Amino acid sequence: MVSESANARSLPWPHPTARRPVTLAAWLTPPALVICGLALVNAVDPRIPGNYPPCLFLFVTGCYCPGCGTLRALHSLLHGDLRSALGYNALTVALLPILGAAYCYGVAHAVGRPAIPALRVSQRAAWAALVVVLAFWALRNIPVSPLSALAP
Amino acid sequence: MSGSNHTLNLILAIVVTVLCCLPLGIVAIVFAAIGMSRQGSGDYAGAESAARTARICIWISFGLGLAILAIYVLFFLLLGIGTAILGF
Structure with missing residues (x-):
C-alpha cells in the first residue's frame, strides 16, 4: 500500500496540475462505505426501537441532535417516501444532494478535469448555513406544534 | 488566492x-466561514490559517465521532451478548 502510493506520487497521472493524485481506491472508498451502510439500513428497519443503539447525544442529554432521525430518513428515502424522510430529518435530506455534488466536484477536480463548474458559496451563505444548523438544532427540541414537525 | x-x-x-453531533463541528463551521470572509476581503494568509483550523476541527470531529460510535456500538453489542448469556 505504501509503495503503491509512493509510486502514484511520482507518476504524472491523473494530471500534472492535480494537487495530489487520488488513487482509484480512494475514490471508491466513500461510495462503497455508503452503499454498505444503505444496504444495512435497508435490511434492518431503524424505525423499530432496539434495532440500532439510540443517538449518543440523545441518550446522554435527552435532547435531539441535528443528526437525530438520519437513519430513519435514509430508510424512508430508500423506500421512496420523501415526505416521511423530511419528517424524520429535513436537514439530512437537504444535505444529501449537496454532499453528492461535493463528491462529484472533488473527483472531477482530482482527475484534473473540472467538467463540473466549481462549487462556490458566498460568504453570506456560509454564515447562513451556520445559523440554519444551529436553528435546526434548537428548534427541533421545542415541543410546540409547528416546531415539533422538525423533531424526528 | 489562498x-x-x-x-x-x-x-x-x-x-x-x-x-457526528459534536459541538466541535460548530467550531469548524465558524472557522470555515471566517476563512471565506477573509478570502473575500483579500486577507489570504488569514484565510489560509482559518481554513487550517477548520480542517483540524473537521478531522478531530470525524475521528472522535468514529471512535465514540465504535465504542458505543461495541458497548451495546456486549450488553446484548451479556444479557443473552445471563438469560435476563
Whole structure:
C-alpha cells in the first residue's frame, strides 16, 4: 500500500496540475462505505426501537441532535417516501444532494478535469448555513406544534 | 488566492456537525466561514490559517465521532451478548 502510493506520487497521472493524485481506491472508498451502510439500513428497519443503539447525544442529554432521525430518513428515502424522510430529518435530506455534488466536484477536480463548474458559496451563505444548523438544532427540541414537525 | 477550498471545508464542517453531533463541528463551521470572509476581503494568509483550523476541527470531529460510535456500538453489542448469556 505504501509503495503503491509512493509510486502514484511520482507518476504524472491523473494530471500534472492535480494537487495530489487520488488513487482509484480512494475514490471508491466513500461510495462503497455508503452503499454498505444503505444496504444495512435497508435490511434492518431503524424505525423499530432496539434495532440500532439510540443517538449518543440523545441518550446522554435527552435532547435531539441535528443528526437525530438520519437513519430513519435514509430508510424512508430508500423506500421512496420523501415526505416521511423530511419528517424524520429535513436537514439530512437537504444535505444529501449537496454532499453528492461535493463528491462529484472533488473527483472531477482530482482527475484534473473540472467538467463540473466549481462549487462556490458566498460568504453570506456560509454564515447562513451556520445559523440554519444551529436553528435546526434548537428548534427541533421545542415541543410546540409547528416546531415539533422538525423533531424526528 | 489562498490554496484552500473554503467551500469544501464548509460542506464537510456541516456534514461532521450533523453526523457526528459534536459541538466541535460548530467550531469548524465558524472557522470555515471566517476563512471565506477573509478570502473575500483579500486577507489570504488569514484565510489560509482559518481554513487550517477548520480542517483540524473537521478531522478531530470525524475521528472522535468514529471512535465514540465504535465504542458505543461495541458497548451495546456486549450488553446484548451479556444479557443473552445471563438469560435476563
